[in-house]
Amino acid sequence: MAVVTRILLDVLKPHDPSVLDLARALGDLGDYRVCVRVLEMDKKTETLEIEVAGADVDFEAIHTVIRDLGAALHSVDEVDVSGSSVDQQTE
Amino acid sequence: MNLLRDLGFLLRISHSRGIMRRYFVVNGFDGALTMLGVILGFITTDRVPLSVVIATCLGAAIALGVSGVSSAYLSETAERQRALSDLEEAMAKSLQGSAHAQAARWVPLLIALVNGSAPLLISLLIITPLWLARAGIPLPMQALHGALLVALLIIFFLGVFLGRVAGNSIWRSGLQTLLVALVTVGLILLLSA
Numbered sequence: 001m002a003v004v005t006r007i008l009l010d011v012l013k014p015h016d017p018s019v020l021d022l023a024r025a026l027g028d029l030g031d032y033r034v035c036v037r038v039l040e041m042d043k044k045t046e047t048l049e050i051e052v053a054g055a056d057v058d059f060e061a062i063h064t065v066i067r068d069l070g071a072a073l074h075s076v077d078e079v080d081v082s083g084s085s086v087d088q089q090t091e
Numbered sequence: 092m093n094l095l096r097d098l099g100f101l102l103r104i105s106h107s108r109g110i111m112r113r114y115f116v117v118n119g120f121d122g123a124l125t126m127l128g129v130i131l132g133f134i135t136t137d138r139v140p141l142s143v144v145i146a147t148c149l150g151a152a153i154a155l156g157v158s159g160v161s162s163a164y165l166s167e168t169a170e171r172q173r174a175l176s177d178l179e180e181a182m183a184k185s186l187q188g189s190a191h192a193q194a195a196r197w198v199p200l201l202i203a204l205v206n207g208s209a210p211l212l213i214s215l216l217i218i219t220p221l222w223l224a225r226a227g228i229p230l231p232m233q234a235l236h237g238a239l240l241v242a243l244l245i246i247f248f249l250g251v252f253l254g255r256v257a258g259n260s261i262w263r264s265g266l267q268t269l270l271v272a273l274v275t276v277g278l279i280l281l282l283s284a
Contacts, residue, residue, distance in 0.1 A: 014178055016104040044181035070189035072182055
């Protein structure tokens with residue numbers, strides 16, 4: 001079965017919790033490499049580009065963390081998927 | 092441990108640590124000065140049984156505690172709900188279930204507990220010499236004078252705490268709050284003479 005190895009998200013979040021808090025919370029989900037870029041700062045919110053990469057990225061868990069920290073997922077801009085022919089054959 | 096970490100996180104995202112500190116000092120100072128006034132009132136009047144003094148001080152302490160909890164809870168809940176609504180408007184989505192909604196629910200309670208417990212605990216500390224005297228434990232001075240001394244010491248240490256928070260001279264800050272207490276003592280003595 002194909003697994004997601006990287007996703008690029010467009011997220012709007014309040015200033016608090018900080019970008020560091022959000023990045024750490026995402027990093028705690030698994031053996032992920034998390035890269036957060038602040039694209040825009042408004043009075044009460046900031047727009048982020050979040051890149052999460054790993055051997056098997058759990059999108060639902062990432063979405064839950066984003067939601068729990070009061071942020072909103074606007075769009076999934078890029079997805080990298082790694083397919084496994086061995087798995088496909090066994091299925 | 093997790094609970095403490097979570098509460099710390101909620102206090103951080105709601106910027107409430109400074110507010111809690113402020114409430115602790117303000118209401119603690121209120122409690123200490125109130126006890127100072129009550130005790131000084133008893134010192135300047137004719138001899139009153141210790142049980143009456145303790146009951147009066149305890150009544151005032153409980154009233155200060157309940158007042159602190161209820162007033163802070165009501166006002167902070169309203170403020171937090173408003174802040175949450177403002178944030179929801181900025182985010183253009185409901186934040187129910189998020190850390191912000193949890194902060195709006197729990198932070199007012201925490202602040203209320205601090206606001207109520209500060210005057211209550213400080214008052215109880217101040218009337219400790221009265222309890223000790225009533226229990227028959229010998230004190231180096233009269234119980235009321237002992238309570239007065241404890242009140243002045245606590246007021247001084249509240250000033251020291253403020254000095255540490257501000258990063259100023261702790262001695263200067265402590266003496267400032269002590270001066271306020273001494274002015275209060277002077278006013279009470281002047282009016283009751």
